[in-house]
Structure formats: structure tokens, C-alpha cells
Amino acid sequence: MNPHKRYTITAALPYTNGPIHIGHLAGVYVPADIYARYKRLTGNDVAFICGSDEHGVPITIKAKKEGVTPQDIVDKYHAIIKKSFEDFGITFDNYSRTSAKIHHETASEFFTTLYNKNEFIEETTEQLYDEEAKQFLADRFVVGTCPKCGNEESYGDQCEACGTSHNATDLINPKSAITGNVPTLKETKHWFLPLNKHEDFLKEWILKGHKKDWKPNVYGQVKSWIDDGLRPRAVTRDLDWGIPVPVEGAEGKVLYVWFDAPIGYISATKEWAEREGKDWEPYWKNEDTKLVHFIGKDNIVFHCIIFPAMLKAEGSYILPDNVPANEFLNLEGNKLSTSKNWAVWLPEYLEDFPNQQDVLRYALTANAPETKDNDFTWKDFQARNNNELVAIFGNFINRVVVLTNKYYDGIVPEPAELSEVDKETLATLKAYPNVISSSIERYRFREASQELMNLARLGNKYLADEEPWKVIKEDEARTKTIMYVALQIASALATLSEPFLPFTSNKLKGILSLSNSEKENLWNDIATNDVLVPAGHQIGKAELLFSKIEDETIQKQLDKLEASKKANEIANATVEPQKDTITFEDFTKLDLRVGTILEAEKMPKAKKLLVLKVDTGLDVRTIVSGIAESFTAEEVVGKKVTVLVNLAPRALRGVESQGMILMTETPDGKLVFVNPDDAIASNGLQIS
Numbered sequence: 001m002n003p004h005k006r007y008t009i010t011a012a013l014p015y016t017n018g019p020i021h022i023g024h025l026a027g028v029y030v031p032a033d034i035y036a037r038y039k040r041l042t043g044n045d046v047a048f049i050c051g052s053d054e055h056g057v058p059i060t061i062k063a064k065k066e067g068v069t070p071q072d073i074v075d076k077y078h079a080i081i082k083k084s085f086e087d088f089g090i091t092f093d094n095y096s097r098t099s100a101k102i103h104h105e106t107a108s109e110f111f112t113t114l115y116n117k118n119e120f121i122e123e124t125t126e127q128l129y130d131e132e133a134k135q136f137l138a139d140r141f142v143v144g145t146c147p148k149c150g151n152e153e154s155y156g157d158q159c160e161a162c163g164t165s166h167n168a169t170d171l172i173n174p175k176s177a178i179t180g181n182v183p184t185l186k187e188t189k190h191w192f193l194p195l196n197k198h199e200d201f202l203k204e205w206i207l208k209g210h211k212k213d214w215k216p217n218v219y220g221q222v223k224s225w226i227d228d229g230l231r232p233r234a235v236t237r238d239l240d241w242g243i244p245v246p247v248e249g250a251e252g253k254v255l256y257v258w259f260d261a262p263i264g265y266i267s268a269t270k271e272w273a274e275r276e277g278k279d280w281e282p283y284w285k286n287e288d289t290k291l292v293h294f295i296g297k298d299n300i301v302f303h304c305i306i307f308p309a310m311l312k313a314e315g316s317y318i319l320p321d322n323v324p325a326n327e328f329l330n331l332e333g334n335k336l337s338t339s340k341n342w343a344v345w346l347p348e349y350l351e352d353f354p355n356q357q358d359v360l361r362y363a364l365t366a367n368a369p370e371t372k373d374n375d376f377t378w379k380d381f382q383a384r385n386n387n388e389l390v391a392i393f394g395n396f397i398n399r400v401v402v403l404t405n406k407y408y409d410g411i412v413p414e415p416a417e418l419s420e421v422d423k424e425t426l427a428t429l430k431a432y433p434n435v436i437s438s439s440i441e442r443y444r445f446r447e448a449s450q451e452l453m454n455l456a457r458l459g460n461k462y463l464a465d466e467e468p469w470k471v472i473k474e475d476e477a478r479t480k481t482i483m484y485v486a487l488q489i490a491s492a493l494a495t496l497s498e499p500f501l502p503f504t505s506n507k508l509k510g511i512l513s514l515s516n517s518e519k520e521n522l523w524n525d526i527a528t529n530d531v532l533v534p535a536g537h538q539i540g541k542a543e544l545l546f547s548k549i550e551d552e553t554i555q556k557q558l559d560k561l562e563a564s565k566k567a568n569e570i571a572n573a574t575v576e577p578q579k580d581t582i583t584f585e586d587f588t589k590l591d592l593r594v595g596t597i598l599e600a601e602k603m604p605k606a607k608k609l610l611v612l613k614v615d616t617g618l619d620v621r622t623i624v625s626g627i628a629e630s631f632t633a634e635e636v637v638g639k640k641v642t643v644l645v646n647l648a649p650r651a652l653r654g655v656e657s658q659g660m661i662l663m664t665e666t667p668d669g670k671l672v673f674v675n676p677d678d679a680i681a682s683n684g685l686q687i688s
């Protein structure tokens with residue numbers, strides 16, 4: 001039935017210029033981990049591969065800004081990212097890095113093979129050059145207008161607004177990101193992969209071969225790429241950070257980060273195989289291996305067109321069976337953004353929610369952006385925890401374990417004859433491994449997580465309907481049967497929850513005293529074995545699997561985001577352009593004086609207005625000021641202020657205002673007094 005002997009599962013190499021956030025977890029790493037864990041549980045040979053992507057221009061830009069070396073940057077973030085993956089139970093068989101020696105060798109060899117097979121076009125072209133920085137400007141060193149969508153801040157290699165990938169010379173109005181200068185064109189030699197040459201193969205393989213089994217969002221994007229016509233893509237760059245191009249006359253050039261990064265999957269597999277004493281080649285070269293790339297939608301072109309073209313050109317590799325790319329996850333209605341700090345960072349999450357990795361894994365899976373962009377909200381996170389994990393899963397397990405301990409000292413009772421309901425319940429239970437498998441095999445992880453919850457629902461309903469706590473008063477044999485059936489469901493949940501809720505699964509196996517993985521095919525045993533946990537088996541004491549998350553906890557997270565929003569508004573506030581020039585005579589018409597607020601009261605039925613009595617040195621006068629939303633009346637009494645005293649009086653809500661107090665407004669809308677230094681200035685002094 002299953003034609004695949006082994007699985008090579010890759011997850012997109014995270015870029016090492018910052019920590020990772022919930023968007024990465026939801027889009028790539030949690031689904032990939034669910035898949036890998038599931039494949040292992042069903043008795044398969046799995047290599048689950050990932051690593052840090054440590055080359056490319058943004059890392060060199062960050063290093064320059066911080067006054068450190070690119071190596072410092074990647075060392076720092078590689079450690080942080082690796083720890084986050086471990087903390088969240090992502091079970092990579094190897095987490096490598098592209099600065100590793102084995103990767104440099106593998107990528108270099110790969111290039112050489114293609115070079116010797118004449119798979120590249122060598123071309124001297126004019127590239128953008130920054131005369132001041134004395135440097136060619138590739139990729140992110142150039143910013144300009146996207147030729148496709150008009151986004152004015154498109155990068156040289158890719159527009160983040162429309163996802164189009166292009167060459168830096170395609171940009172309209174290009175500018176150097178290093179100096180801001182308009183770049184000139186200068187000749188340089190590079191190697192190109194002629195994607196157009198592989199167009200027929202790609203059409204046949206993807207458009208015909210994978211029309212039915214690739215996700216519509218992935219297939220659609222690939223089709224539009226191919227329909228637009230493929231062009232040669234440069235695979236080298238003028239840069240001093242990366243893998244040197246292994247060809248004579250290529251000094252000062254490195255492999256393009258998008259050429260070397262996917263080869264990182266291969267080198268990470270080699271590194272793992274070496275460590276484990278295995279042969280790496282079957283995982284990449286045997287037709288009975290299933291290769292699956294888990295990525296986000298911004299990587300579709302590289303994994304579905306460029307990398308397969310590279311593998312095909314090399315000639316000895318298999319191609320991916322599927323590339324189940326996810327769409328993007330938003331946060332509370334806004335796009336996740338590292339620079340705007342609009343994110344939930346994994347290290348921070350663990351500080352705020354210690355030991356609650358599974359809650360985040362579950363919330364992200366249940367709401368995963370599988371077919372369209374989706375929104376993570378803290379309210380949904382709370383609801384998933386309180387209404388599903390606590391109220392259904394946790395509640396069922398707790399009742400089973402508590403009652404078994406209470407009635408039978410924790411020993412699984414011997415069942416009497418099974419009723420029709422018992423038989424039906426056990427038959428439904430047996431179907432669950434296949435139901436969940438079927439969703440996972442089609443990369444529908446949200447659906448799979450809901451089916452898992454449905455099994456917990458089945459258990460909950462069974463106990464609620466059969467009411468062992470009532471039956472025990474009249475029928476001991478029947479109670480034993482009910483508890484026996486409920487324990488079978490609990491035992492199935494311990495195994496079937498592992499891919500989704502690994503920490504909980506582990507804890508539950510401990511509570512039920514189930515040995516972890518003696519048998520090879522735990523998952524399928526549930527479908528075939530009549531007895532999952534036998535009568536006479538001793539279980540442990542109850543422990544809470546999940547706990548309720550209160551509104552205050554959620555509010556704290558929302559407040560944190562609100563603070564980020566405020567900080568962004570302040571950082572992005574635009575300074576008003578200068579007004580038209582006035583003469584000195586114009587200025588001297590303004591009579592500005594130092595004054596003191598003596599009294600203040602709120603204007604009735606007006607949200608913004610305070611009625612002030614101000615000592616201007618000339619007189620004490622009434623001024624109506626629109627500051628009530630920023631200050632209370634009590635706060636402003638005694639305040640030194642700057643007053644425009646010769647402004648024509650005007651009536652506000654029936655009160656005549658005789659002047660104006662000078663204020664400024666911060667970007668987040670708070671008013672601030674423009675006040676004279678109160679120690680020196682006395683009321684009535686002129687300001688000029």
C-alpha cells in the first residue's frame with residue numbers, strides 16, 4: 001500500500017538575522033513537526049532536516065549597522081533559534097547551519113557539477129554599482145520601485161508587497177541601501193541558471209503531474225510563474241560573505257544565497273547520516289523516498305521552480321513529492337513584522353506562559369493559515385485553551401484518572417459484557433487513527449487537530465451519558481465496564497495526541513504508566529488492537545494537563561501589543577513640512593507672554609474643554625483650552641504657560657476665550673505644554 005520506504009522531510013531554513021516568532025511556527029515548523037512525528041509513529045524511516053540559513057546580504061547589512069562581523073550575527077541567532085525549536089518540541093533529526101564546513105563543500109561541489117555539465121550560462125552584464133561604497137549592489141543593497149506592483153520600497157531581489165522575484169536592474173528609480181546614492185551601471189561576470197531551458201520539464205512535472213495533490217495556493221502561484229515565462233536567474237553575487245564561487249576568475253564572488261540555502265537540506269542530511277552511521281544518499285536519490293518541503297508562501301518559487309531545476313540539472317536527485325506551503329499568519333489583524341516588533345516572540349512567550357508550549361502549538365494548528373492568510377488573536381488562543389484543551393481533553397482525562405484511582409486504586413478494572421453503546425464507542429475509537437491520518441496525509445493539519453479533539457469529545461460524552469459516578473451505587477460490574485472503555489479512549493489519546501501536543505502526550509503516558517515506544521507501530525495498533533490498556537494495569541495519580549487562562553493574562557498580552565503600536569506610531573510620525581515664509585514684521589504682531597494658570601474647571605458637557613483663569617501679568621483673564629482629554633483641572637493649576645495674549649477673543653460654548661495657551665501634540669496624541677522655565681520667567685514677560 002505504501003510505496004515509500006523512507007521520508008526526507010525538510011522545514012524552511014530560518015534566516016539568521018533575528019529570533020523566530022509565532023508566524024514561523026504556524027507556517028512551517030509545527031506542521032512539519034506534526035508530519036514527522038506522525039510518520040515515525042506509523043513506523044516509518046524519517047529524516048527530518050533543518051538548519052540556519054546564514055548567508056546573504058541582510059546579515060551583512062545588520063553586521064555593518066551593529067559594528068560586528070556577519071559571523072557574530074549568525075552565531076548569536078543560530079543559538080537563539082535552535083533553542084526555541086528545542087523548547088517547542090520540534091524534533092529535527094538534524095538542525096545544521098549553512099556556515100558549516102560540510103555545507104560549504106556540498107554546495108561548492110553541486111555548483112561544480114552543474115558548471116562541468118554546462119548547465120550555466122556565463123554572462124558579463126551591467127550591474128548596479130555604488131561608486132562611493134565601491135561595491136556592486138545586489139539584492140537587498142538596492143531599494144526601488146517594483147516594476148510589477150509599484151511598491152516604492154521593493155528590494156533588488158524580491159518585492160515583499162506582491163511577492164514578485166526580480167533582478168535588481170529591473171527596479172524603477174533604484175537607490176543604494178548603503179549610501180542612498182543613485183547607483184551607476186558597471187560590468188561584472190556572473191553565472192546564470194537558464195530556467196527557461198527547464199520550462200517544459202516543469203510544466204510536465206508540476207502543471208500536469210501535481211495538479212491534484214498540490215495545494216491550490218501553491219499550484220496557482222507556480223502556474224502563474226510558469227505562464228509568465230521563465231528567465232535565466234543569476235546564481236552568483238558580488239559579495240564577500242558566503243560560499244566562494246569555485247571557478248577561476250571568480251574572486252570576490254559568492255554563490256547566491258538562494259542557490260546555496262536549499263542545498264543546505266542535503267548537507268544537513270549528510271551531517272546527520274555521518275553522525276548516525278547511515279548512508280545519506282538513499283534519502284535524496286532513491287525513488288522510493290518521499291521528499292516533502294515545508295515552507296511559507298514567500299518561498300514557493302525557490303522550492304517549486306529553482307531548486308527542482310537545480311536538482312534536475314544535476315541529474316542524480318529525486319524531486320519533492322509535495323511542497324505544502326502555508327499562507328501567512330497575521331497577529332490581531334496586522335501583518336507580523338520584525339522591524340515593527342509586531343509579533344509574539346517564542347522566547348518571550350515561554351517567559352509569560354511557562355510549560356505551555358502545547359497550548360500555543362494547538363492554537364496555531366487549529367487556526368493555521370493553510371489555504372489563506374489567517375489571524376492569530378489572543379482571545380482565540382484563550383478560547384482554544386479554556387474551551388477545548390481544558391474543558392474537553394483535560395476534563396475527560398482527569399475524570400478517568402481520578403475515578404479509576406477512587407474506585408479501583410488505579411488498577412484498570414476487568415470489564416463485564418459490553419453494551420451496544422460500548423461496542424459502538426470502541427468501534428468509533430478504532431476508526432480515529434485512519435481519520436486523523438487521512439487529514440495529515442493531505443497536509444490538512446487544522447482538520448487533523450479537530451479530529452483529535454473529537455476523540456476527546458467522544459470520551460467526554462461517553463462518561464457524561466454513562467454516568468459511572470451514579471451507576472456505582474447500584475451496579476459495580478457495569479461501572480467497571482464503563483471505566484474500562486473510558487481508559488481505552490484515554491490510552492488512545494495519549495498516542496494520537498503526540499504529534500500535536502507532544503508535552504501533554506508525554507505527561508499523559510506517564511500518568512497512565514504507558515511505556516513510551518516499545519512497539520514500532522503504536523499509531524496503527526489503535527486501529528487493530530482490541531485492548532490498548534489491559535485489565536490489571538496500574539495507572540498513576542491524576543495531574544492537571546491544562547489550566548484555565550484568565551482574562552487578565554490575555555489583557556497583559558494585548559497591552560504589550562498596544563505598547564508596540566504606540567512606539568511604532570511615534571517612530572514613524574512624519575514631521576510636518578515647513579509653512580510659507582513670513583516676515584519679521586509678521587512675527588512681531590504676535591504678543592506672547594509668560595503666564596500662570598490660577599484656576600481651572602471642566603466646561604460642562606464638553607469632553608475636550610477646560611475653562612482656565614490665567615494670570616498674564618497684564619490681567620487675569622479667561623481662556624478656554626481644548627486640553628481636557630490630556631489633563632485634569634487639578635493637574636494644570638499653578639502651571640507656567642506661554643500665552644498668545646492678542647488673539648481676537650472668541651466665544652466657545654457661550655464662554656469668551658481671551659487668548660490661547662501654546663501646546664504641542666506628540667504622535668500618540670498626548671498634549672504637552674510649551675512652558676517657559678518657571679524659575680526665571682515671571683508673569684507678563686514677553687517672548688520674542
Ligand SMILES: [Zn+2]
Nearest residue numbers: 146149159162
Ligand atoms: Zn511588487
